[in-house]
Amino acid sequence: xxxxxxxxxxxxxxxxxxxxxxxxxxxxxxxxxxxxxxxxxxxxxxxxxxxxxxxxxxxxxxxxxxxxxxxxxxxxxxxxxxxxxxxxxxxxxxxxxxxxxxxxxxxxxx
Amino acid sequence: xxxxxxxxxxxxxxxxxxxxxxxxxxxxxxxxxxxxxxxxxxxxxxxxxxxxxxxxxxxxxxxxxxxxxxxxxxxxxxxxxxxxxxxxxxxxxxxxxxxxxxxxxxxxxxxxxx
Numbered sequence: 001x002x003x004x005x006x007x008x009x010x011x012x013x014x015x016x017x018x019x020x021x022x023x024x025x026x027x028x029x030x031x032x033x034x035x036x037x038x039x040x041x042x043x044x045x046x047x048x049x050x051x052x053x054x055x056x057x058x059x060x061x062x063x064x065x066x067x068x069x070x071x072x073x074x075x076x077x078x079x080x081x082x083x084x085x086x087x088x089x090x091x092x093x094x095x096x097x098x099x100x101x102x103x104x105x106x107x108x109x110x
Numbered sequence: 111x112x113x114x115x116x117x118x119x120x121x122x123x124x125x126x127x128x129x130x131x132x133x134x135x136x137x138x139x140x141x142x143x144x145x146x147x148x149x150x151x152x153x154x155x156x157x158x159x160x161x162x163x164x165x166x167x168x169x170x171x172x173x174x175x176x177x178x179x180x181x182x183x184x185x186x187x188x189x190x191x192x193x194x195x196x197x198x199x200x201x202x203x204x205x206x207x208x209x210x211x212x213x214x215x216x217x218x219x220x221x222x223x224x
Binding site for chain 1: 141145150151152153154155158160168198200206209210212213214215216217218220
């Protein structure tokens with residue numbers, strides 16, 4: 001199967017750093033996506049990793065280890081508006097079908 | 111402006127009725143998708159289409175039907191055979207020429223069965 005596992009909820013403080021982990025079974029996926037979804041809204045794209053290592057994009061960074069089936073999203077200098085769900089998603093080779101994790105709800109407190 | 115639209119935003123239907131959700135995109139994307147999202151859960155794939163006049167079942171296709179007669183449009187019909195249709199429905203599209211191309215999502219339709 002292609003299970004994707006993420007923690008259900010996390011809480012962090014404004015200005016801090018938080019790491020959201022994602023683990024998955026290694027066969028079939030070609031890279032890994034991260035999306036952000038605010039409550040009641042559509043997901044929006046954050047990052048895509050196809051090679052091992054860390055990709056940095058402003059306050060957000062994403063890491064991938066293909067051999068371990070492991071990824072994380074790192075959010076720095078947390079802001080209240082970062083309170084949202086973060087979805088980890090794996091595209092099958094070819095990219096036609098993507099499997100989404102259940103998402104991690106992040107609560108940022110003052 | 112290019113984008114993907116869904117209508118209506120909120121939809122109420124009585125049990126036993128079929129209902130069609132609209133999805134339109136002007137991004138010139140070949141691939142389009144329908145997902146269902148239940149409270150506190152991730153996205154589950156209902157149907158997807160890689161090209162006009164072709165579509166495949168996703169993981170939870172029972173009780174749903176789609177058509178893809180035009181590149182821009184991918185309507186979803188929720189039939190009376192769908193046992194628990196109340197959910198948030200999201201349509202997405204992507205340019206399929208590269209795996210790393212992300213999906214663009216519409217604003218969603220919240221369907222409530224009364």
